[in-house]
Amino acid sequence: GTLLLGKSKENNSEMPSWSWMLGGKTIIIDAGHGGVDPGAVGINNTLEKDINLDIAKRLNLLLVQAGCNVVMLREEDRDFGHSSNLLQRKREDLAYRIQKAMDARADIYFSIHANSFPDQRQYGPQVFYHPSSQEGEVLAVCIQNSLNKLSSKKRAAKANQSYFILKNADMLAVTVEAGFLSNPEEEAKLTQEEYQMKVAMAIFEGLGDYFTKK
Numbered sequence: 001g002t003l004l005l006g007k008s009k010e011n012n013s014e015m016p017s018w019s020w021m022l023g024g025k026t027i028i029i030d031a032g033h034g035g036v037d038p039g040a041v042g043i044n045n046t047l048e049k050d051i052n053l054d055i056a057k058r059l060n061l062l063l064v065q066a067g068c069n070v071v072m073l074r075e076e077d078r079d080f081g082h083s084s085n086l087l088q089r090k091r092e093d094l095a096y097r098i099q100k101a102m103d104a105r106a107d108i109y110f111s112i113h114a115n116s117f118p119d120q121r122q123y124g125p126q127v128f129y130h131p132s133s134q135e136g137e138v139l140a141v142c143i144q145n146s147l148n149k150l151s152s153k154k155r156a157a158k159a160n161q162s163y164f165i166l167k168n169a170d171m172l173a174v175t176v177e178a179g180f181l182s183n184p185e186e187e188a189k190l191t192q193e194e195y196q197m198k199v200a201m202a203i204f205e206g207l208g209d210y211f212t213k214k
Contacts, residue, residue: 021211023067031056035079039115042181058200123183124153130166131159143206201204
């Protein structure tokens with residue numbers, strides 16, 4: 001579908017009053033997985049790599065409108081490894097993403113993912129930050145609060161040491177898990193353009209909240 005922000009009046013009006021604070025910021029949007037790596041596969045076979053990219057594209061639109069310098073790590077279905085060995089290829093892919101972020105001297109690194117869990121009842125978006133990053137925690141909490149408005153499940157932002165990106169990105173970085181593809185209702189929502197836009201808007205507003213607090 002098209003990536004228009006919708007025809008509703010609110011979407012076509014001016015950007016939020018705080019959006020000037022984002023002007024000139026360099027922001028990396030990393031749509032997780034891609035190419036040979038589908039990421040999680042939903043209960044009805046939705047591929048995480050596709051959902052990640054759809055949300056990333058919508059977030060990109062919002063940030064560009066606010067005057068950010070956005071670096072989209074991928075704008076199509078691809079990965080950045082070249083080995084035939086899949087584990088090695090995944091390592092190369094992640095190393096490339098980190099290097100690209102370093103080269104861009106980004107202010108903020110957004111890693112966009114979707115979750116999966118054996119228990120199909122689990123649902124709700126969640127934001128992760130590296131335990132050693134105080135600013136990461138503040139940003140993650142702002143985005144989490146914003147995302148919680150979309151879900152009856154109110155999750156808390158969480159520290160996580162195991163995400164490669166959070167561990168290795170030498171900058172303000174958060175990982176947004178947009179929801180659970182293992183939950184049939186949430187999987188269905190995540191495939192809808194309107195809901196993807198709401199997720200992107202929530203991340204955008206959380207970022208605005210973070211800069212307002214600063």
